[in-house]
Amino acid sequence: MNIQDINQIIGVLPLLMVYVVPGYLILVINSFQLSRPINNDFYIIIILKSMVLSFLLVTTLETVWRIMFPGTQPLSAPGFKTAAVLLSLVIGLFGSRFLISDFCSKLLAWLGITRSVRPGIWSDAVDFEYGLWVMVYISSDRVVYMGKLRRYVEAEREQRYTIFLSNYILFDYDSHLLQDFAEYQDKWVALSSKDISRIEIYYHPKSKKVAASR
Numbered sequence: 001m002n003i004q005d006i007n008q009i010i011g012v013l014p015l016l017m018v019y020v021v022p023g024y025l026i027l028v029i030n031s032f033q034l035s036r037p038i039n040n041d042f043y044i045i046i047i048l049k050s051m052v053l054s055f056l057l058v059t060t061l062e063t064v065w066r067i068m069f070p071g072t073q074p075l076s077a078p079g080f081k082t083a084a085v086l087l088s089l090v091i092g093l094f095g096s097r098f099l100i101s102d103f104c105s106k107l108l109a110w111l112g113i114t115r116s117v118r119p120g121i122w123s124d125a126v127d128f129e130y131g132l133w134v135m136v137y138i139s140s141d142r143v144v145y146m147g148k149l150r151r152y153v154e155a156e157r158e159q160r161y162t163i164f165l166s167n168y169i170l171f172d173y174d175s176h177l178l179q180d181f182a183e184y185q186d187k188w189v190a191l192s193s194k195d196i197s198r199i200e201i202y203y204h205p206k207s208k209k210v211a212a213s214r
Contacts, residue, residue: 029092
């Protein structure tokens with residue numbers, strides 16, 4: 001490889017960045033919003049996805065740019081690359097928000113699509129407006145936790161999850177009270193799915209989850 005070859009590679013880099021970076025930003029923002037690690041895919045798959053998304057975005061932006069600024073070359077314009085990056089940030093943010101919205105769920109149901117695009121089962125089950133109360137059965141210890149769901153962590157690769165409860169009470173299978181922290185929001189307990197045999201979920205009467213199931 002000589003100096004001329006190196007200069008050609010350097011000259012192609014800006015164009016390569018335009019057709020990779022915007023799509024990659026969309027993927028990163030979506031993975032963060034949907035709690036789906038981007039490194040679940042092979043690197044070559046991530047690059048291909050980035051290139052496809054970037055191509056679609058850049059091609060569309062080029063068309064709009066030529067309409068707004070006739071006679072100009074979009075890829076040579078100083079502000080074009082900045083516009084492509086900013087647009088990718090907007091698409092990544094609002095696109096992922098749309099995917100986890102109730103409107104998207106209703107739209108999919110209207111189209112006859114029952115599969116959820118939300119990240120994990122808890123994202124579908126939790127009511128983020130009114131909250132959620134759960135009763136968790138631990139069969140190995142023959143105890144039951146009942147409390148307010150405060151947080152959940154899902155590990156897709158291990159197919160496990162951990163839930164965190166506050167304002168909880170603990171009693172055994174014979175209904176004997178063992179612990180009572182119902183009045184304490186600063187008392188939390190973490191429960192792993194590997195120990196859980198059953199979960200009962202209690203929604204607020206005004207919850208949209210209840211209305212949707214009717």
